[in-house]
Amino acid sequence: MKDKLIEITGLKKHYNGGAVKALDGINAEIDKGEVVVIIGPSGSGKSTFLRSLNLLEIPTEGRILFDNVDITDPNVNINLHRQKMGMVFQHFNLFPNMNILKNMTIAPMTILKKSKAEAEEKAMQLLKRVGLEDRAEAYPSQLSGGQKQRVAIVRALCMEPEVMLFDEPTSALDPEMVGEVLEVMKTLASEGMTMAVVTHEMGFAREVADRVIFMDEGKIIEEGTPEDIFTNPESDRLKSFLAKVL
Amino acid sequence: MDGIQAWFVQQFTELKDKFILCFIDGDRWQWIFDGLLNTLKITLFAGLIGVLIGIIVASVRSSYDKNSESLALRGGFGYHLLRFINGICQLYLTVIRGTPVVVQLMIMYFIILKSSTNGVFVAVITFGINSGAYVAEIFRSGIMAVDAGQFEAGRSLGFNYVQTMRYIIIPQAFKTVLPTLCNEFIALLKETSVAGYVGISDLTKAGDLIRGRTFEAFMPLIAVAIIYLVLVVILTRLVGVLERRLRRSER
Numbered sequence: 001m002k003d004k005l006i007e008i009t010g011l012k013k014h015y016n017g018g019a020v021k022a023l024d025g026i027n028a029e030i031d032k033g034e035v036v037v038i039i040g041p042s043g044s045g046k047s048t049f050l051r052s053l054n055l056l057e058i059p060t061e062g063r064i065l066f067d068n069v070d071i072t073d074p075n076v077n078i079n080l081h082r083q084k085m086g087m088v089f090q091h092f093n094l095f096p097n098m099n100i101l102k103n104m105t106i107a108p109m110t111i112l113k114k115s116k117a118e119a120e121e122k123a124m125q126l127l128k129r130v131g132l133e134d135r136a137e138a139y140p141s142q143l144s145g146g147q148k149q150r151v152a153i154v155r156a157l158c159m160e161p162e163v164m165l166f167d168e169p170t171s172a173l174d175p176e177m178v179g180e181v182l183e184v185m186k187t188l189a190s191e192g193m194t195m196a197v198v199t200h201e202m203g204f205a206r207e208v209a210d211r212v213i214f215m216d217e218g219k220i221i222e223e224g225t226p227e228d229i230f231t232n233p234e235s236d237r238l239k240s241f242l243a244k245v246l
Numbered sequence: 247m248d249g250i251q252a253w254f255v256q257q258f259t260e261l262k263d264k265f266i267l268c269f270i271d272g273d274r275w276q277w278i279f280d281g282l283l284n285t286l287k288i289t290l291f292a293g294l295i296g297v298l299i300g301i302i303v304a305s306v307r308s309s310y311d312k313n314s315e316s317l318a319l320r321g322g323f324g325y326h327l328l329r330f331i332n333g334i335c336q337l338y339l340t341v342i343r344g345t346p347v348v349v350q351l352m353i354m355y356f357i358i359l360k361s362s363t364n365g366v367f368v369a370v371i372t373f374g375i376n377s378g379a380y381v382a383e384i385f386r387s388g389i390m391a392v393d394a395g396q397f398e399a400g401r402s403l404g405f406n407y408v409q410t411m412r413y414i415i416i417p418q419a420f421k422t423v424l425p426t427l428c429n430e431f432i433a434l435l436k437e438t439s440v441a442g443y444v445g446i447s448d449l450t451k452a453g454d455l456i457r458g459r460t461f462e463a464f465m466p467l468i469a470v471a472i473i474y475l476v477l478v479v480i481l482t483r484l485v486g487v488l489e490r491r492l493r494r495s496e497r
Contacts, residue, residue: 054402058315079406083404086402087399093396093398095414095418097417097421106413111409156402
């Protein structure tokens, strides 16, 4: 019996009073230690879905259970739960006015009340793991895109999250930098981190995912192992999508 | 040749006499000095009040802009409270920016704070409230200019709304608005020159008093103008230094 970490039921996100249905009734779950990759054409709602998981998008309807707590309940302190859900963005979103070390320690020091020494030790450890320990004093503007995204990943890890959400983490990168970021994500997956990844990197999905979810028009069309999805697609929509991207 | 020289000597002597008449006789430089002190006091404290009001109003207004959608979905007391406070802030901005500061000063001096005999205090309050409206919009534009991704990054790390503002957004916004904010302080410094309207002896009023007493306009008014100019130049320089220090994180 697997441990459910996130359970999503009937998730809907409507704009303009229902004229636009970004999410139209999503049911899904993510187990502890599982790597779920979400694919689909642009505008299919996959980013909205991912951003709903930590309530950056407030769902119009539906429930999200995280650690058996319904985080869509307005009385729940969402900040506490967001601490346990690391997020990595397409455009990195590092804080440009802080150096790398400060980027990584400000949240643990402010929110978790860690001491400066403790937070910095943890940050340096993580920086070493992604090979950037010598850039600790640099500012984000001095890093390459790939380096920025690696920092963004370890910045999220500094909060010791239970799950990592990746929103198209390699889409804004030059092609030669995609590899270094995917490498970090692979390592993370192999260490047992629970991950939900929205990506266009089909190679990564095939190699690393435990489960692949294909979305279109705000719905989950198909889901299964990478084998199911990439080798034996059932629906026409998935077939035509794969024909375009592979 | 001698004629020109004599003319210069005569001009110089006249200027010297006027200078002595305006500033040395009867220790009238003291008026200028006291006026300058009052001007600086009013500007400094009004500026502080302005920044304080500005930050609060800008925070409320941008909170409402950023959160009204999600709060409306959740409904409840918080949403209505924020909407109400936002309405008050908007009313404040409309009234203060829609009326001349001289009129505000007179209303404050002759009506609202009629019982106060401390003119400088009334001026500090009036100019502070007035400046707050402009500072609020300056700060709000700075907050809006910070990339939405910064806000999301902060929230996704677990910062609450206020912490995100305090640690992530405001420091970046402050850097953006610094030149405009400096502009506002320059305007404020010069705007305080209308304080004389209600009998507050600020720098301008002091110059005018000397003009009235000596029937000499050139000397005191030019002196006052030069003092304002020097103050503004110093202020601009100080902000320039601060700006360069804040920009160190950029290449």
